[in-house]
Amino acid sequence: MKVSAFPGKRAVALLALVILALSTAGCGAATPTPEIGAVATVPAGSTPVSDWKAGGHANSVPAPGKRVSAGTFTVGSDVSYPPQEYVGADGKPVGMDMDIAEEIASRMGLQLKVVNFKFDDIIPALNAGQFDAVLSAMTVTDDRKKVVDFVPYFEAGQAVLVRQGNPKGIKSLDDLSGLTAAAQQGTTEETSLKDLNDKLEKAGKAKVTVLTYPSDTDAVDQLRVGRADATLHDSPVAAYYAKLNPTFEVAIPNFDSAPEGIAVAQNNKAMYEAINSAIEAMKQDGTLEAIKNKWGVK
Amino acid sequence: MPFDWSFIPEHLFDSALIEGAKVTIFLSVVAQLVGVLLGLVAALMRLSKNPLLNWAAGFYIWLFRGTPLLVQLIVFATGLYQIGIHLNLLTAALLALSLNEGAYMAEIVRAGIQSIDTGQSEAAKALGMTYGLSMRRIILPQAAHVILPPTGNEFNNMLKSTSLASVIGIGELLQHAGDLNHLYFRTLETFTIASAYYLAMTTVVTWLQGWMESRLGERKADAEDSFWGRLRSNIFSTRSALDHR
Numbered sequence: 413m414k415v416s417a418f419p420g421k422r423a424v425a426l427l428a429l430v431i432l433a434l435s436t437a438g439c440g441a442a443t444p445t446p447e448i449g450a451v452a453t454v455p456a457g458s459t460p461v462s463d464w465k466a467g468g469h470a471n472s473v474p475a476p477g478k479r480v481s482a483g484t485f486t487v488g489s490d491v492s493y494p495p496q497e498y499v500g501a502d503g504k505p506v507g508m509d510m511d512i513a514e515e516i517a518s519r520m521g522l523q524l525k526v527v528n529f530k531f532d533d534i535i536p537a538l539n540a541g542q543f544d545a546v547l548s549a550m551t552v553t554d555d556r557k558k559v560v561d562f563v564p565y566f567e568a569g570q571a572v573l574v575r576q577g578n579p580k581g582i583k584s585l586d587d588l589s590g591l592t593a594a595a596q597q598g599t600t601e602e603t604s605l606k607d608l609n610d611k612l613e614k615a616g617k618a619k620v621t622v623l624t625y626p627s628d629t630d631a632v633d634q635l636r637v638g639r640a641d642a643t644l645h646d647s648p649v650a651a652y653y654a655k656l657n658p659t660f661e662v663a664i665p666n667f668d669s670a671p672e673g674i675a676v677a678q679n680n681k682a683m684y685e686a687i688n689s690a691i692e693a694m695k696q697d698g699t700l701e702a703i704k705n706k707w708g709v710k
Numbered sequence: 711m712p713f714d715w716s717f718i719p720e721h722l723f724d725s726a727l728i729e730g731a732k733v734t735i736f737l738s739v740v741a742q743l744v745g746v747l748l749g750l751v752a753a754l755m756r757l758s759k760n761p762l763l764n765w766a767a768g769f770y771i772w773l774f775r776g777t778p779l780l781v782q783l784i785v786f787a788t789g790l791y792q793i794g795i796h797l798n799l800l801t802a803a804l805l806a807l808s809l810n811e812g813a814y815m816a817e818i819v820r821a822g823i824q825s826i827d828t829g830q831s832e833a834a835k836a837l838g839m840t841y842g843l844s845m846r847r848i849i850l851p852q853a854a855h856v857i858l859p860p861t862g863n864e865f866n867n868m869l870k871s872t873s874l875a876s877v878i879g880i881g882e883l884l885q886h887a888g889d890l891n892h893l894y895f896r897t898l899e900t901f902t903i904a905s906a907y908y909l910a911m912t913t914v915v916t917w918l919q920g921w922m923e924s925r926l927g928e929r930k931a932d933a934e935d936s937f938w939g940r941l942r943s944n945i946f947s948t949r950s951a952l953d954h955r
Contacts, residue, residue: 533891537897623879634879
């Protein structure tokens with residue numbers, strides 16, 4: 413499958429034209445370019461285009477009283493998952509999820525504060541009261557639903573990333589048999605690999621050597637240097653890696669599609685309601701779509 | 711969320727944790743043994759009069775004591791892979807842990823050897839002993855008293871340092887505890903269990919160290935006994951000699 417950065421090409425082209433007109437008219441404001449460490453720069457022709465700007469709908473949702481700290485909307489996120497959340501060139505967290513968090517905060521009339529937290533421990537930390545919510549490309553699963561509430565905001569599958577040219581010829585998950593695959597610890601991708609190994613074992617095939625790492629970018633390093641033959645990520649993340657770094661390509665673009673959600677502690681219903689109504693409003697007025705477009709995410 | 715006590719007995723012996731503990735023990739024991747040998751060699755090199763050997767050992771100790779173990783692990787596991795040195799993960803972890811340990815052990819062994827009075831090696835030389843023989847028979851057995859306690863300390867540290875290998879993808883105790891944590895979302899309970907595993911392992915090491923020290927101590931006491939005995943008889947003989955006079 414060709415990984416297309418822009419779903420609504422015509423709308424985006426129109427928007428690009430408007431922005432081009434505006435900027436040539438002497439506006440001069442540079443569009444922020446998402447960067448991923450040293451890999452930097454988005455390929456030409458895919459500069460993020462969006463009319464989205466936080467603050468357009470200030471105070472449209474009442475801020476829930478029970479919060480980690482007054483005046484802020486405190487969000488926990490494992491900021492190592494581009495384009496959904498990663499550390500930008502200025503050292504600040506950026507990405508689609510961060511923009512969504514920013515938008516929610518502004519609608520509540522609050523300042524956004526992002527706490528960079530290891531994904532593996534992020535749910536217990538949320539329940540221990542360290543954040544108001546978690547926006548971290550978190551797939552909604554039954555296990556997780558037992559301990560937190562989710563406001564779904566996005567649909568994503570999983571994808572398999574390989575080195576350019578797909579040297580091991582991976583076309584399906586079963587092709588990973590006997591190979592080495594890496595994933596981030598505590599993710600649905602890790603679970604997928606474990607399930608795959610159970611399946612391969614039953615079929616009498618060689619298992620996948622699974623390597624797990626504290627952050628997703630560590631897993632990608634193993635693919636880059638060649639220790640791993642493949643890595644598993646959420647589909648937009650794999651597509652983003654492939655787009656940014658031509659030494660990677662997506663071998664299996666999308667499987668096990670599932671909603672991603674904003675996680676809220678189960679004892680904070682007011683927070684859940686507020687985020688839910690903010691997301692609903694963002695769906696209605698097109699803000700959510702605009703943010704997704706900005707990051708080239710479907 | 712209150713602490714769930716029932717979680718502890720339910721998951722204390724989960725097979726993943728047992729597997730992880732086995733890897734932790736394997737890494738610790740092998741890396742410590744190799745580390746002690748490396749340390750011994752490096753210490754002898756450091757004390758040698760050959761400037762090349764001396765410099766090489768000094769450089770090794772400087773490099774591995776001066777950089778974080780975590781950095782060394784990443785360099786051996788992922789960094790070297792990039793330039794075509796394809797160590798498997800376990801080898802990379804063992805190399806980093808052993809080399810790091812060797813640098814610390816070198817300083818401990820050197821301090822042990824230097825704590826022995828130079829008269830000992832001079833006497834050995836006077837008796838016609840070679841360097842190697844006097845090291846084996848005279849210097850190192852005495853230096854062992856000084857070397858053993860900090861070595862036990864190092865091994866205790868090693869058991870815990872292996873947890874850093876979770877970062878390079880080694881499925882040791884900490885990584886498996888992490889798996890359990892994200893499966894049940896019980897952080898305090900899970901890491902209470904992991905702590906119990908580490909405590910059990912370090913306690914055994916402490917016992918072992920105590921036992922070895924007491925065995926060395928007995929021999930030392932024996933030696934002192936005979937020393938005091940000799941001294942006493944010397945005094946006695948001196949006195950009798952005086953009496954005689």
